[in-house]
Amino acid sequence: VLQGWDSLLAPRFFIIAVPVWVQQPRSTKLAPGPAACTGPVLQRLRMLEEQFRRFQEVTLSHLQSIARNYNISYNIDRRFQVLAEQAEAADAARAVLGAELARLAAAGRRLHRRVKRLEGTVGGLTPRHHLLTRPEAGAEPHSPWDTVRSQHEPRGPVPPSTASPRPLKVRQRLWEEGHRLLVETGTIGMPTEDTEPLPCDVGPVLLFPSASASNAAVLRPGLRAGLWALSLCTWVLTSAPRLGTVLYYASEDGDSKLAVHGQDRDPGSARFVIGDTAFRELPVTPLLDGKWHHLCLIWSSGRGQYRFYVDRRLLAAGSDFQQGYEIPAGGSLVLGQPQGHVRVGFSPTGAFVGRLAGLALWNRALMPGEVASMATGQGLPCRPLLTLANASLQGEVQGVACTCLEHCP
DSSP states (O other): OHHHHHHHHSOOOOOOOOOOOOOOOHHHHHSOOHHHHHHHHHHHHHHHHHHHHHHHHHHHHHHHHHHHHHHHHHHHHHHHHHHHHHHHHHHHHHHHHHHHHHHHHHHHHHHHHHHHHHHHHHHHHHHHHHHHHOOOTTOOOSSHHHHHHHHHSOSSOOOTTTOOHHHHHHHHHHHHHHHHHHHHTTSSSOOOOOOOOOOBOOOOEEEEOSOOTTOEEEESSOOSSOBSEEEEEEEEEOOSSSOOEEEEEEOTTSOEEEEEEEOSSOTTEEEEEETTTEEEEEEOGGGOSSSOEEEEEEEETTTTEEEEEETTEEEEEESOSSTTOOBOSSSEEEESSOBSSTTTOBOSTTOOOEEEEEEEEESSOOOHHHHHHHHTTSOOOSOOSEEGGGEEEETTOEEEOOSBGGGOO
16 A cells, blocks of 8 residues: 555656747848848849939939020020120221211212313313414313413413403403312312311300319219210310310229320320220321311220211221220219319319310210211210210300301301
8 A cells, every 4th residue: 555655656757738829029020031131122222223323314414404505595695795796886887888988979979070060161261262362273282271371371462452351351260260170170289178067056065265274164963873885975176286185084082984185295196094094095186177076985895895986987996995894983074174183173284275065975885877966966866974064164164155066166
């Protein structure tokens, strides 16, 4: 019994199989193994890289197209600007050429009429010459002048029976007419020039009687804005040996920003100054004969082009003169007198002596047709900045009342 009980109490080993469910981590469950994840990810990265490369190409292509279009637009605008400036210069040259051709054509017609008249006069002189002067047999006048001279001074004595007041008067008249025609047609001396009549209603006329430091005309209110282009036109009469100062514009620090003045060392030229130091030489000898002349100075900052007209004729022109420069506002604008500092006053050196009429200033470049219209008395172009009506006279400068310029010697 005891043995059986011991056998029952003896230790026994049992293996109990308990099923245990072990849950793997979420990341381990979602991520496949190394071999499984490498393919799709790399493929996706390659696709993204390819899309990004295509996006770069498309963006670069668009940027290049935009740049090309901008360059084309800029070049077109610049080309149009250059063509417009060239067209303006061509119009100016065409107008000048047309005026010269018209003048030459008119001179040719006048010369043709005078030659016809001279031929008729010579034809009428020949028989009278034989009757009144009784030339020797076979003798003929060598030239029309010989005919006229022989008509005026007969070589042989005229019998009393043939001399009468009427033939003498006829001879005298024919000699005067022939001599005048010979002179006019250039056979004797220089041909006379037909001058155009001076215009009327050109506006105020200012007299600068002497080269005094107190003689000046100040244009007020001056320039209220800067100038990128300008046109200065006026009628001028001077008997001085040089032109003197027509206009002088100085800033508050005394620098000459715009001036037109003659020179002592070269009386036949004047300086057109813009910007204190830059200037161009202008031929002004035609202005120094004591007669009325119309002058126009035109300048534009775009290409630095300038033109100088005297009596509608272009005497000087050029480019690259203060290109891109702006004449500043706020200075003092004076006629007939050079300036130093605006608070210092004037100086008699370089003063203008003579008369100015119809002066006007524009903030644009006038066309040749507008210049010709002014020179022929057809009025000022529209919207001038300043005229002589804005002038404040100082010293002995006087305003002269003249209906026409020919009545203002």
